[in-house]
Every structure is written in structure tokens, then in C-alpha cells.
Amino acid sequence: MRCPKCRLEQMESIQAADLIVLRCPVCQGVLLEEGQLRALVSQDLARFIEDVEHHPTPDALDEARSHCYACKVDMELIRGPMDVFINWCASCGSIFLDQGELTSIRQHPSGLR
Numbered sequence: 560m561r562c563p564k565c566r567l568e569q570m571e572s573i574q575a576a577d578l579i580v581l582r583c584p585v586c587q588g589v590l591l592e593e594g595q596l597r598a599l600v601s602q603d604l605a606r607f608i609e610d611v612e613h614h615p616t617p618d619a620l621d622e623a624r625s626h627c628y629a630c631k632v633d634m635e636l637i638r639g640p641m642d643v644f645i646n647w648c649a650s651c652g653s654i655f656l657d658q659g660e661l662t663s664i665r666q667h668p669s670g671l672r
């Protein structure tokens with residue numbers, strides 16, 4: 560699967576407990592299937608996926624539309640937990656999180672709807 564954001568060819572599979580998610584080796588963004596975000600936060604698995612030493616992506620980069628390669632449609636930008644803007648595919652329900660966003664959500668799990 561290609562990265563929705565920088566559109567590199569290959570994302571890496573990262574295993575956290577029984578979940579396998581895709582992470583981009585270039586931008587460190589994370590692509591989650593529908594339901595995986597809630598599972599990651601409720602089981603506190605984000606630390607296995609995101610290196611907290613990295614710095615969040617500058618805001619300017621967040622304005623670019625991400626693209627769901629599974630559905631071949633642009634993803635919607637929606638306001639998620641903790642006012643973090645997340646990319647969401649209206650077709651398959653996948654979520655793409657920029658580097659740092661998973662950690663932001665993890666630190667405030669009560670913000671998860």
C-alpha cells in the first residue's frame with residue numbers, strides 16, 4: 560500500500576499486539592483500518608507504533624489532501640479527538656494519522672469519540 564500523504568510506494572507493516580497497521584518509513588504517518596484507532600488507544604498500543612522522539616509534522620504539510628489508494632479517492636479532513644485533524648476515507652473508513660498525532664490522541668484518550 561502506498562502512503563496516502565507522500566505517495567511513496569511501500570508502507571511498512573507494524574505489529575502491535577494483535578493489530579497490524581501500516582506506517583510510512585518517510586513521513587512516519589500511520590494508516591489505520593476502521594476501528595483500529597479505538598483499539599490502539601484503548602489497549603495503549605500507540606507506543607509500539609509511534610516513536611515519541613519524533614516531532615509533529617509542521618502544520619503547513621497538513622493542508623495537503625491525502626489519497627486512499629485502496630479506494631482511489633481523496634480522503635476527507637475531519638476533526639478528531641483533541642482537535643487533531645485526521646484524514647479519513649469516506650469509502651472504506653481508513654484513517655491516516657500524521658506523525659505525532661497518534662501520540663496526541665493517546666495522551667488524551669478521553670477525547671476519543
Ligand SMILES: [Zn+2]
Nearest residue numbers: 562565583586
Ligand atoms: Zn509518507
Ligand SMILES: [Zn+2]
Nearest residue numbers: 627630648651
Ligand atoms: Zn479507502
